[in-house]
Amino acid sequence: MQRRQLVLYGAAGAGVLGLTLFVGWWRVDGPSAPKPAGQRPLPLSAMDFRLTDHEGNEVGPETLIGRPTMVFFGFTYCPDVCPTTLSDISGWLEELGDEAAQINVVFITVDPARDTVEAMAEYVGYFHPVIRGWTGPEDQIARAAEGFRASFERVPTEGGGYTMNHTASVFLFDAEGELVTMIDYHEPREFAVPKIRRALTEDVEGAT
Amino acid sequence: MVKKLRYSNALAVLLTVAGLSAPALAGSEDVVVENAWSRASIGVNRPGAAYLTVRNTGEDAVTLTGLATPLAMMPEIHESKTNSDGVSSMAPAGEITIEPGQSVALEPGGLHAMLMKLQEPMTEGETFPLTLTFSDGGKVTVEIPILGIAARGPEG
Numbered sequence: 120m121q122r123r124q125l126v127l128y129g130a131a132g133a134g135v136l137g138l139t140l141f142v143g144w145w146r147v148d149g150p151s152a153p154k155p156a157g158q159r160p161l162p163l164s165a166m167d168f169r170l171t172d173h174e175g176n177e178v179g180p181e182t183l184i185g186r187p188t189m190v191f192f193g194f195t196y197c198p199d200v201c202p203t204t205l206s207d208i209s210g211w212l213e214e215l216g217d218e219a220a221q222i223n224v225v226f227i228t229v230d231p232a233r234d235t236v237e238a239m240a241e242y243v244g245y246f247h248p249v250i251r252g253w254t255g256p257e258d259q260i261a262r263a264a265e266g267f268r269a270s271f272e273r274v275p276t277e278g279g280g281y282t283m284n285h286t287a288s289v290f291l292f293d294a295e296g297e298l299v300t301m302i303d304y305h306e307p308r309e310f311a312v313p314k315i316r317r318a319l320t321e322d323v324e325g326a327t
Numbered sequence: 328m329v330k331k332l333r334y335s336n337a338l339a340v341l342l343t344v345a346g347l348s349a350p351a352l353a354g355s356e357d358v359v360v361e362n363a364w365s366r367a368s369i370g371v372n373r374p375g376a377a378y379l380t381v382r383n384t385g386e387d388a389v390t391l392t393g394l395a396t397p398l399a400m401m402p403e404i405h406e407s408k409t410n411s412d413g414v415s416s417m418a419p420a421g422e423i424t425i426e427p428g429q430s431v432a433l434e435p436g437g438l439h440a441m442l443m444k445l446q447e448p449m450t451e452g453e454t455f456p457l458t459l460t461f462s463d464g465g466k467v468t469v470e471i472p473i474l475g476i477a478a479r480g481p482e483g
């Protein structure tokens with residue numbers, strides 16, 4: 120896990136190394152072997168998908184540019200990992216306090232067959248109010264996942280139903296839509312919240 | 328603090344060990360279940376999950392073989408795993424052996440009591456009984472508090 124994080128830092132760094140605002144970070148966290156180019160999430164500006172948020176608004180990657188952004192994939196029929204991720208994120212947002220209002224936080228379903236706009240609305244309503252739920256046609260979800268280099272797969276269960284395997288990392292982008300870093304599933308809050316603050320700080324520095 | 332005390336008291340009172348009278352038991356009478364909690368559900372279509380710690384205070388290893396509850400037709404111990412690519416998946420965990428003096432924690436993102444085919448919604452503030460079955464034939468029933476959907480642990 121540690122090694123993967125270093126690899127991801129490397130990948131994030133490769134894309135934004137030229138930006139002076141990243142230099143401080145680069146010095147602190149250090150360079151490492153770059154991740155194969157095909158595997159790092161694209162900048163939001165290079166993604167292309169059309170989805171609907173839990174209030175029925177048309178949304179896409181461009182909706183997220185202009186503010187720091189947190190994105191993660193999941194599904195509402197997920198009993199363990201997804202509510203845990205959502206409640207972890209809710210906790211991080213609470214810790215950020217007023218700053219949380221400056222961030223886009225988006226939960227994209229990988230199970231649009233069951234996660235309708237209404238289902239997403241009901242579900243996200245139980246978590247921090249900043250969190251938005253996005254759903255849409257399967258092909259658009261697939262395009263979104265491709266942009267984030269996330270994966271998902273439908274897996275039948277014994278009971279005749281199905282569950283979804285999916286990327287559980289949280290993607291963190293700066294206000295320009297460049298990947299800052301990823302927060303691995305179950306990363307302790309001591310690490311997660313500073314990472315989010317870093318994305319926020321970059322936003323501030325970028326504006327000056 | 329008040330809340331915390333309330334839950335641990337509830338557990339202490341409600342925890343019952345069935346089958347104590349059976350002389351053949353080897354181990355499960357020394358099982359203690361702690362920190363039990365679950366999240367409320369939206370309706371009955373989505374599976375629920377419950378969490379707890381099983382502690383073996385005895386001198387013999389015990390093996391947890393299954394679950395039963397009137398709340399769900401298909402309760403099963405599952406394990407969520409996240410691989411090196413960050414992809415999470417979930418599968419039945421099979422039997423779980425707990426060595427003497429050891430404990431096994433069912434916690435978010437790892438082992439969990441997966442409650443499939445819910446018979447009724449899991450409502451915040453209520454409780455439900457969950458029976459743990461062990462290989463020696465012993466059963467331990469624990470009353471599990473249902474917390475909010477966004478709960479992070481036994482304290483909410």
Ligand SMILES: [Cu+2]
Binds near residue numbers: 198199405417439
């Ligand atoms: Cu499960």
